[in-house]
Amino acid sequence: MTAPVLEVDGLSKQFTVNSGLVSRLFGNTQEVTAVRDVSFEVGRGETLALVGESGAGKSTVGNIITRVHEPSSGTVRYRGEDLHSLTGEELMEYRQSVQMVFQDPYSSLDPRYKVGSTVAEPLKIHTELSKDERQERVAELLETVNLDPAFANRFPHELSGGQLQRVSIATALSVDPDFIILDEPVSALDVSVQAQILNLLMRLQRERDLSYLFISHDLSVVKHLSDRVAVMYLGEIVERGETAGLFEAPVHPYTEGLLASVPQANPDDHRRGQRLTGEVPSPIDPPSGCPFHPRCDYATDECTEMNPALEDVFAGRDAACHNWEEVGGEAGARPDAVTVAEESPESED
Amino acid sequence: MSSEPRLSLQDLEVTYTTKHDEVTAVDGVSVDIQSDEIFGVVGESGCGKSTLANTILRLLDDNGEITGGEIRYNGRDLAEMSEKGLSRTVRGREISMVFQDPNTSLDPVYTIGQQLTETIRQHLDVSKQEARERAVQSLDDVGIPSPADRLDDYPHQFSGGMRQRVVIAIALSCNPSLLIADEPTTGLDVSIQAQILDLLKDINENRDTSVVLITHDLGVVAEICDRVGVMYAGNLVEVSPVGVIYNDPKHPYTQDLLKSIPETHDIKEELTVIKGSPPDLRSPPSGCRYHPRCSKVCSEACETGEMPRVYHEGESSVRCYIYDAAENPEYEATTNGTDEQSGEQSQQTKRGEQ
């Protein structure tokens, strides 16, 4: 892999809950760990998918990268620069270079602005283009996302969900970013429209060598679009690796269960493997040891006491599980694994 | 198939009247729901699938109206029944419904026990004590651990998945013979979705309850349905057994839809897309409503004729001119599903139009 564009290292984020006046006066606050010690890299032209169920912390990671939230600890480096040391000019450059596309196309555009103005807004903020130049650029951008440039004069409520999502993408592209965070970009769309948007995203990536951080809970879309996948559970990355290999032979019990839970659009190919039982525990009071152990069929005493660290289990695959070798039954599916040395106990928090 | 269908929709038509327009959201839908089957209704947003679900129990918004057809259930036409009779004997008793959002389906100010017993006592002549026992049984049936203790809990004390189980428990508390589930797993996490789907399947297998499952997710349908109806722009364009839908879909829309999902492609391969977007039902296209997006337009009738009638093709019913020998010269009746008579009929219709 080429030098990573984005490096996330040891990222953690705690939120304070119950911050009413009274509880604050008495110092009676609760901390919720939304993200715990998350690290990953995204290379140029690469798509990394963050997957997980609600409460996994994947959106919080996205929000930290876009500086909506400040991390409690850990660093985010973009092209080698620590994101949280950026100020003024540099920060504006970063905001230009890193763009975001959101889930809900209906609420991601200001309903009172015409599509053209919305697409031109980043140009107004980041460039010195004249009004005519901006209009020209807007027309080009709309064509890039396969929309008629005449759409510039329409209001968002006149557009369908798919068209709105195209406008969102055009807005993100307006300032020639290198990196786009896609937060569930197709989950609000119908199947037939979803395919159009996925094709568009793939084409843009090829043409512009874009890097994507793809946040999603839809595993079939993730499988299709991403090069590498990081699976999150209760704020931690539990498994990370190349997409095809990970979907073929997951080594973390959670990944295995998650994949087994996905309904397959093929009645002859029903889900295999161990499905997930129970529900995601509350992040306010997470389980001891490995956060997944109460739902895990492979759990041993060790798991209730010690949270396994994310480690290289074999080439190109990391997993945080004491018993990963047991997962998936036959070990033939994966390359000869180097037996991992004893898990180094890692102090969390 | 010899037994009487549990629910039979005949030529059902539902129209919404807004200030400026009339929208026919469900147009000429005919289908039989057999006893003991899970029947899936799939389609994209705005295709009328939720309207169809709401129509069966006549839960339409004020501006919606059944403008034609019948809803035959147990020898009665629900479309003609009085509102009072419907509430007393059918809704919640014989046919019950589960909605998408479990958070708004439960009243936050009552315990789930109160909500369960309310439904039970409304429909069954039982004492408070019996109702409570029944409630516990219902919760147990849907897999809520230690149900007797949880009866006095409020909805907010349950997680999203558990809440949906409670909603299903309420729906099942009077042993309905038909359960309509409108997107019951949308918005739930996949692991919870799998559990709820298993539950629905379990209910269908272990009780005398048919299930109508409304969903946009082709995976969900493949998972638990026996037969599937595909809706497009208010029309039920195909009804087939689930195996046929996925292995040998009959209607071009079904074919195109399946081709557009990532599962049928290699990783990073360009997806096959359906051109355009679903039509605005305020001014639906002429002819077959799918023809502007169809890759298999086969005759002039597709563009200018009526919406095609239902053709029987093997175990499937399809509304597409491809299966009309008169309109599609290339059509060869591979199965003897289409008989002489139907060909004649359609010719007559055609002549009638001209």
Added chain:
Amino acid sequence: MTTQTQKTTERNESQLRQFAANFIENKLAVVGLFLIVCVALVTVFASQIAPYSPTAQNYNAVLEGPSMAHPFGTDDLGRDIFSRVLFGYQTVMTITTSGVVVAFILGTVTGLTAGYRGGRIDQLLMRSVDVLMAFPSLILALALIAALGPSKWGVALVLGIAYTPIFARVARSEAVSLREEQFIKSLEVRGASQPRIMFRHILPNAVGPLIVTVTLQFAFGILTTATLSFLGVGVQPPDPSLGRMLTDGKDYLDTAWWFSVFPGIAIMIPVIGFNTIGDGLRDTFDPKQVNR
């Protein structure tokens, strides 16, 4: 280019027309609008319409009943009540308009800032607003007048301060919900400045509820102005004031009903007008009615 702009204006117009069409369907609001237009015209053209000077006394015509010469009759000093009502409108409308404008500006800026910034700034601003809110606006007005001394502009300022909390609350609640909208979030991510987001994006989207508040506050403002005058702490003579005419007239209720009844009706008309318009606008702005 030109065709593009043309199309744009057309579309804007058609949106406006749609809005107007929805508004017109509310018959009561249309009546209200008609009343307000009448009051506005009368206010602007008071000096042209009024047959007499509002301060001209005529001792030959003291407490005369309505007649062709004096449609609303005359008061205890022989002044033409019709003319005084017209000029009274001018006074009350000037005061109310200034007051509501002040409150709108102060309140909206406070509310938008509090709602959008959140956190400590929100706490600080809204607690101050709560303090103002804790006093009934009339009592607050009386206290402020006592401090400022009674005058026309004093009353306007008092109204401005007293109504600021209402605008602040409306603006804040809109800002709080809009802040969570993805388009606001995406603007932040794209590096738009805070004032830009607040005044170019949040304000236009909050304008509906704010306009409704403006019309309703107009109704209250007219009432409060009249009340203050009635209590003798508002507009000072010789400026004609509807509230003061009520006070003066109440002593003659059994002999000269017109003295207080006509000013009373005069106060009622714009109050009813603004209230019905406010309700009508609220219904029209209601997102449930927006066609999608």
